[in-house]
Amino acid sequence: MRALIIGVGQCGTKIADLFSLVDFEALAINTSRGDLDYLKHVPQERRILIGESLTGGKGVNANPILGREAMKRDLPMVMRKIGSIIGYEDVDVFFLTFGFGGGTGAGGTPVLAEALKEEYPDSLVVAIGALPLKEEGIRPTINAAITIDKLSKIADSIIAIDNNKLKEGDLDIKQAYERINYTIVERIASLLALVDVPGEQTLDASDLKFVLKAFGSFATVGYAKADASRVKSLSRLIIKSFESEGLYLEANIESALYGLVAIHGPPEVLKAGDIFEALDYLTGKIRGKQIFRGFYPDPREREVEVVTLLSGIYDSKSIEDIIITAKNYAKSFMEAKEEAETKKKELLSGLPDFDDIYPAGNEDLSEIYEGSFPDFNEVTKGLRRREDD
Ligand SMILES: Nc1nc2c(ncn2[C@@H]2O[C@H](COP(=O)(O)OP(=O)(O)OP(=O)(O)O)[C@@H](O)[C@H]2O)c(=O)[nH]1
Ligand SMILES: [Mg+2]
Incomplete structure (x- = not known):
């Protein structure tokens, strides 16, 4: 069975990096050059920077609209790269790893998933995404909800990993993520490693594909x-x-x-x-x-x-x-x-335009200032009266 792991964004590429460590074929896609440089195991030629013209290689700061745009702009380049890695042997399952709460992964993964489905209709596309921690606040939650909705219409399955569930004790956030990533890779790698291996009653690629082809649930x-x-x-x-x-x-x-x-x-x-x-x-x-x-x-x-x-x-x-x-x-x-919007309209309604107040014509400016500049107390009194009516 052939699986290709594609990490998108920081969380996703860190997970892909661990898969690479245990000898799976993996590639890493990100809008942040620094985060790609930080990886240890994905080979250099499999690290793809996207959206450089948009972000200058600095990430998208949890904005999924930019993440989506970055993936769209560089999709031809990304798909060429994936094609060159795949070669002539089919891929059974593309596993897309990412964090649901950020910008690059949440915005970019559905775009990539759709393109993979179109180009490789016989392969499965399975999303493996980390759900945000409760204490991260509202924005990651919104990103996650909308991305869940999108992927449920494209992917064959969504393996959702609840960071809240795997976070243990009082580890700091960085250690907690590392532990969680390790757990994810240990489990999925163990499962994949057992497919097509000789045994008493064995699992083959078609069994795994049958189970994962589950209508985006x-x-x-x-x-x-x-x-x-x-x-x-x-x-x-x-x-x-x-x-x-x-x-x-x-x-x-x-x-x-x-x-x-x-x-x-x-x-x-x-x-x-x-x-x-x-x-x-x-x-x-x-x-x-x-x-x-x-x-x-x-x-x-x-x-x-x-x-x-x-x-x-x-x-x-x-x-x-x-x-x-x-x-x-x-x-x-x-x-x-x-x-x-309603409050703003209410507050501003009844205001005059400049023309209602300043005299028309092309009089000499000095004359306007001296002679006919209106008294603002009078104007505001007038306005208040209008509002009272
Ligand atoms: N399990 C796990 N979750 C992570 C990790 N890093 C970030 N997350 C989660 O993923 C979300 C952030 O996603 P990132 O991957 O950092 O963001 P990104 O896709 O790189 O997008 P930008 O940084 O906005 O460009 C947060 O909601 C975190 O909960 C990680 O190493 N492991
Ligand atoms: Mg990032």
């Missing part, structure tokens, strides 16, 4: 890992991977259409009875009732790792919170705007 990845000697119940560990604490996103997994579970560990722990008990439970729980599975017994392994992908999710509290906050804000902003 949400997907989440669950995860659980334990030392093999400590696993008393494998079934319990599998179930843990798709319970709330295992998932990226606050979501009602009962609303999911499809699932995929990959289990990797020493053969003596991977007992069929345990695995089927857990899979039956999951199959019964999700609405779509379709679960794909892969078991990968590995005698050298000392740990058991379970990765679960659930797709077709519509019911997610993380997403709903963002959409509702954005809608409420938009509503009160529109009301405030309308009120400001």
Whole structure:
């Protein structure tokens, strides 16, 4: 299976950089030259600066209109570059990584997703986006809500990662992001690494594509890992991977259409009875009732790792919170705007124009000043009278 990871904006390119570290094909697109320079693992020739004529290589400061414009202007160059990386072998899935709350990623990703869908109709386009932290304020929330709406009409699935859910304890923001990015890449890379690998019951590219082709709805990845000697119940560990604490996103997994579970560990722990008990439970729980599975017994392994992908999710509290906050804000902003306009009109109505006050004609200016300059007290009194009427 061939996956191409494309990071857009700072958050997205940092995630793509980690994918590159673990040997996935990745490229990085940003409006900020400094942020591209800061990456460590994506090869130089796969770092693409967009919108230079617009921003001078300095980023778009959380303005998605500029992010969108930057991607549009340089789209031919970006698509040529992607084409040259792809060569003649098809790509199964394009994973677009980005932050929902900024400008470059939020504005640019939907433009790129649309172009990829058009040029590579047989490949899937899956968005992997980080949802903003609550404390970031209203603007990232608005950017996220509008970008969710756009991508839901273009992408095959949106793997939304709730930063709020993965942020731990009192790490500072930079450390928290690093930890979150690492977690995202660990989970998705583990899943991708298990596709097309020989095993007991294996997952192939078409299984993964089937699960991810979910009409632009949400997907989440669950995860659980334990030392093999400590696993008393494998079934319990599998179930843990798709319970709330295992998932990226606050979501009602009962609303999911499809699932995929990959289990990797020493053969003596991977007992069929345990695995089927857990899979039956999951199959019964999700609405779509379709679960794909892969078991990968590995005698050298000392740990058991379970990765679960659930797709077709519509019911997610993380997403709903963002959409509702954005809608409420938009509503009160529109009301405030309308009120400001009405107040302004009221306040200014009845004002005369210059011609109403200054004498007409081409008299000598000195004469105007001396003789006929009106008394402003009189004028304002006049205006007040008009308003009282
Ligand atoms: N998980 C994660 N989220 C991040 C990271 N950096 C930023 N974010 C989130 O992404 C949003 C900001 O996106 P950025 O990628 O910094 O912005 P950008 O796309 O580069 O756009 P501009 O900086 O406006 O040009 C914020 O809402 C953050 O919550 C990161 O390293 N990891
Ligand atoms: Mg940036």
